[in-house]
Amino acid sequence: MHDSATDALTDVQTEALISHIRTRYHDTHRREFPDLIRLARKVETTHATDPNTPHGLTHALEVMIAELEAHMHEEEEIIFPAARTGAAGLATAAIPGLRSAHDAHEAALNQIAAITHGFRLPLNACRSWRRLYHGLGKLAEDLDEHIYLENEVLFPRLGTQA
Numbered sequence: 001m002h003d004s005a006t007d008a009l010t011d012v013q014t015e016a017l018i019s020h021i022r023t024r025y026h027d028t029h030r031r032e033f034p035d036l037i038r039l040a041r042k043v044e045t046t047h048a049t050d051p052n053t054p055h056g057l058t059h060a061l062e063v064m065i066a067e068l069e070a071h072m073h074e075e076e077e078i079i080f081p082a083a084r085t086g087a088a089g090l091a092t093a094a095i096p097g098l099r100s101a102h103d104a105h106e107a108a109l110n111q112i113a114a115i116t117h118g119f120r121l122p123l124n125a126c127r128s129w130r131r132l133y134h135g136l137g138k139l140a141e142d143l144d145e146h147i148y149l150e151n152e153v154l155f156p157r158l159g160t161q162a
Contacts, residue, residue, distance in 0.1 A: 014157055017149065018080050025146035026072045032135060033065045039132035047129070052122040054115045064108040071101045083158055091158045102147045109140050
């Protein structure tokens with residue numbers, strides 16, 4: 001049985017979690033992806049004949065950001081409002097698809113890791129190439145934390161482990 005103090009604390013914690021996810025992850029992804037795509041395009045073009053060049057990286061990032069943007073929009077339009085209002089019914093139906101999208105994001109990161117040889121820089125890597133791989137490493141860490149918070153913390157608060 002829940003008392004009103006516990007319910008109020010959970011509501012505050014959930015609102016803080018949603019705010020954290022939006023500002024720390026959604027906003028960060030939206031802010032950082034254009035630079036990663038620009039750097040990937042530059043590295044692929046400038047080093048086109050280098051066998052270490054991450055050929056196909058720009059395309060992989062463009063596909064990933066399009067899928068991630070649609071996913072974040074769905075969370076912002078369905079999951080976050082439902083979590084705020086306690087209307088878990090709508091969210092419950094969306095969660096399996098969102099979990100599946102999380103799996104697809106992880107697969108996209110694995111593809112990017114393969115294209116970049118595990119984010120290993122060649123000895124002759126220029127500054128742009130170094131910035132690109134540093135940014136990709138940050139993206140991988142951020143996305144992993146982002147997915148964890150949603151799958152293991154936020155979604156269960158909606159009353160489902162779907």
